Amino acid sequence: MFSQNLREMLDLALFWEYRQILLAGLAFNFYVFAVSAVVAVSLGFLAALGRVNPLRPLRWLGAIHVETFRNAPDYVMLVWVHFVLPLLLSQMLGQRITFAPFVSAVIALGLVYSGYLAETFRTGIQAVPKGQIEAARACGMGGALIMRRIILPQAVRMMLPEAMNNFVSLFKATTIVSLITVPDLMYRVSMVTQQEMRPLPLYTGAAITYFLLIWGVAALARAGSERWRRKIWA
């Protein structure tokens, strides 16, 4: 009985048979990932700038942003943005508003991961030694120039491994968007499963595909960035 299941699980022929439909779903994982990443990086950077700002109200805003979104579970945020937020907006604006699943997915994941990335950015920014910033000020450089030319080039290198982890998590999180019917790989696997009634090879195929993809890309990115990072801290 057990070995029967095992054989069935390892027989990925069924997954391969549906590869065109299924792998097209991966494109949605990438779209959601790419657009959420842009949202998360932009908002996260703004929140990080808030958190390191000398002005207290801005520090507070940044902290509230981080705490709110970093502590919201992906799934809860997704459901809330997709089902509750449109209701709220409809009531406020007095007209019916709905979000396309893709839009909800991008808003929800973008917000949650902006919280994580903001902390990653902040750590990187604050890791640049104060003395270097003083040296820049002593040369007559202004705040924006110092951020762009002295802090960010180093902060990016320092925070890269952590940011990479954040991006890997974000990519993994894109697999829950099937729950609000974004037609990604997981969504399609469940559709095909309903038809074929053989969940084992289909879900195992999806699991292996995700694993290879994430593991491969993350390893490549790490190897590519490490030399560049090392150059300045010999």
Add this chain to the structure above:
Amino acid sequence: MADAASTPPCVEVVDLHKRFGPLEVLRGVSTRVDRGSVVSIIGASGSGKSTLLRCINYLELPTSGEVRIDGEAVGFERRPDGQVRKRSAREIARFRQDLGMVFQQFNLWPHLTVLGNVVEAPLRVRGMPKREAMELGRACLARVQLSEKADEYPARLSGGQQQRVAIARALAMQPKVMLFDEATSALDPELTGEVLEVMRGLAADGTTMIVVTHEMAFAREVSDRAIYLHNGLIEEEGPPAQVFGDPKSDRCRQFLAKLLH
């Protein structure tokens, strides 16, 4: 005498106070540094030497008093109608362009090459054309005898070499005055010589310099004037022969005696 009155000193400090919370680090310091002269500031740690230097280029905001560069107040503007207006951060940054500073910890930017460190401010702050900035940068590196290291990253240099790059970086802004904040204190003893050598060269070339230092022999040899700070006040000031050789103040005498033993 009439001449001295008509041309303002390069740097003038008037009744400068600096307070950190309950601690008053500078308690009314006034002095002047003429163009082309070298002034050294000595004193025990905690006497306010570094704070005084950092107030001159407004890295620290003075609590009260004035710093004037070529007769112009750094911190505020006196309008013709007699009103006084605080200067913005941007305006103060403009003054800093003319005040080169060398720090104890070098503070080079590790992601830029040696030449990159030197040309950064001329390019981005002065807006100098690239070719001109590169030429200037190489000339400054030649002055600190590091031409061959132009394309290295700072992490690959010794402490003495890093500090010389920091000097070249400050020189590249062609400042009116160079401020040295214990430039050799973080160096191994065998590396201080090369940095002092460069500083000696600058002094010989007529660079206006304010030097906070613990190198008494160097200060005595190079300065036109020495200042001994104690508890945030100038306790002794004069030609190095007087300050180091025959100080009027007992405290200064004791301080120097302690250093010699």
